[in-house]
Amino acid sequence: MPSLKIFSLRSPKAERVNFSIMPHELSFENTVLEIDSENQEYLISANAELMVNVRKCFFSQIKTHDLIFFRDTFIVFNEALSNPHDTDVFIGHFNENQENLFVFKLPEKVSDQSFEDIRKSIGHDHQGPPKLYIDCQSVLYMDSKAINGMMALIQDMKNEKNEICFYAPSYKFRTYLELANIDRLVPLKTKSDAWVDHLIREKPMGQGCKIANDSEEHHIGRERLISIGRQNSKCDISLSDPSVSRVHAVMIHMNGELYVVDCGSTNFSYVNHRKIMPYCLNPLKINDIVVFGHDTYFKIRPGDQSPG
Numbered sequence: 001m002p003s004l005k006i007f008s009l010r011s012p013k014a015e016r017v018n019f020s021i022m023p024h025e026l027s028f029e030n031t032v033l034e035i036d037s038e039n040q041e042y043l044i045s046a047n048a049e050l051m052v053n054v055r056k057c058f059f060s061q062i063k064t065h066d067l068i069f070f071r072d073t074f075i076v077f078n079e080a081l082s083n084p085h086d087t088d089v090f091i092g093h094f095n096e097n098q099e100n101l102f103v104f105k106l107p108e109k110v111s112d113q114s115f116e117d118i119r120k121s122i123g124h125d126h127q128g129p130p131k132l133y134i135d136c137q138s139v140l141y142m143d144s145k146a147i148n149g150m151m152a153l154i155q156d157m158k159n160e161k162n163e164i165c166f167y168a169p170s171y172k173f174r175t176y177l178e179l180a181n182i183d184r185l186v187p188l189k190t191k192s193d194a195w196v197d198h199l200i201r202e203k204p205m206g207q208g209c210k211i212a213n214d215s216e217e218h219h220i221g222r223e224r225l226i227s228i229g230r231q232n233s234k235c236d237i238s239l240s241d242p243s244v245s246r247v248h249a250v251m252i253h254m255n256g257e258l259y260v261v262d263c264g265s266t267n268f269s270y271v272n273h274r275k276i277m278p279y280c281l282n283p284l285k286i287n288d289i290v291v292f293g294h295d296t297y298f299k300i301r302p303g304d305q306s307p308g
Helices: 112-123 144-159 171-179 194-201
Strands: 003-008 015-018 024-028 031-038 041-052 055-062 067-070 073-078 090-096 099-105 130-135 163-167 209-212 217-220 224-230 237-239 249-254 257-262 269-271 282-284 289-292 296-302
Touching (some): 003 249, 031 073, 090 112, 099 112, 112 144, 144 171, 217 224
Parallel strands (some): 099 130, 130 163, 224 237
Antiparallel strands (some): 003 073, 031 041, 209 217, 249 257, 257 282, 269 289
8 A cells, every 4th residue: 555755845744645545636736646556556647747756747657765746746655654663753673682672762842642653653563572662861841641641651561561661761751750650660761771872873863864064054854845945035945056046956854864856956966976866865864965056065964852
């Protein structure tokens, strides 16, 4: 069953669409798309011209990670459903020493949705009893719904005889445990654990990332798009470099990864001195250098831990 992630210059937060019945139709003002399946291949058609990767068309075969673009809308196609682990709190799923380990990181402001996301993530796993590490060092605020969500998760884990550990709890988080009278019901790991720290550090884009140069820095949150252009107030990053096009490129953060897409610019975009093709997803990693036009560059850096 395929899925889509839809980004727009007007609404940069990703919209996820899963569908099982085909043909599947989507409408965007005057543009109508239809996705269908034939002989185990996926096809897209439209009543207006599209860009599918580099090619202009009204009809095309599509596969996972193909980028579909029209007007100001970017759609990433996936032949499978959206990853159930694709949540704001998920860090990683690991099998260490025959243990089924899940690592999560709570944001500064915790909602009940954070704990619901954790429950959904482990609910999709069938590799044995899960052991949860929940990093709590950033927590500053929890409301009553969040505390109730946490208590429900703890109770579920106890009922199923599964392990849960709150890792590196902040002072505030500990006070919430005390207020809920559950501080003695669940282990707290107050000292750092090298392998958990390593897992969190090795997921530098999981909570977002930064692009920076000598004069400016921008944070790109999870599941978001930012646009780059020349003296364009509608772009998230407006540059004065005359070699940069009006809408030059976008950066898309999804599934814990960062991509750059050149929007058919006049003077091109480059990753580590390599010119990239327009309207394609080009993956980036920490310390990559992206150049727009002739002179404007940004370096990819790890993000802070504020939620995206």
